Structure formats: C-alpha cells, structure tokens
Amino acid sequence: MFLIPYKSIGNENGILLGFKPDYVVMKSDEKIYVENSVIGICNESLSNNKIYSGIFGLEILKEGVLEL
Numbered sequence: 001m002f003l004i005p006y007k008s009i010g011n012e013n014g015i016l017l018g019f020k021p022d023y024v025v026m027k028s029d030e031k032i033y034v035e036n037s038v039i040g041i042c043n044e045s046l047s048n049n050k051i052y053s054g055i056f057g058l059e060i061l062k063e064g065v066l067e068l
Contacts, residue, residue: 005010016040 004016018040026032 003007006040016042 001017004018006014006016008014018038020036020038023038024034024039026034039057047061
C-alpha cells in the first residue's frame with residue numbers, strides 16, 4: 001500500500017490510498033486480465049450524481065466492465 005498525491009478541481013493537495021493487486025479482470029465479450037495496475041481508494045464521491053464509483057486510465061479500459 002502507498003499514498004498517491006493528486007490535484008483536482010477544488011482539491012489542490014489530495015492524497016489517495018493506493019494498492020497494486022496481482023491482477024484485475026475486466027469483462028466485455030471476453031475476460032481480460034490486466035496486470036501492473038494501481039487502484040486508488042477515495043472516501044469522497046467522484047461525481048455529484050454518484051454515477052462513478054471508480055476511474056481507470058484510458059490505456060487500460062477497452063469498453064469493459066471492471067470486476068474485482
């Protein structure tokens with residue numbers, strides 16, 4: 001586990017708790033195993049309408065659904 005510093009609108013000095021799982025499985029038409037990813041944990045809402053529960057970099061996500 002480690003700390004991830006970040007900046008966002010309304011938060012100049014944020015810190016997320018991060019961890020690196022062995023792998024993450026993304027489901028689309030087929031299961032895709034992603035290694036070397038980092039997951040940041042946040043206690044705050046990521047959007048006003050609470051639609052988002054997490055974010056991924058675009059280079060990892062290929063229209064799949066994350067399954068932890």
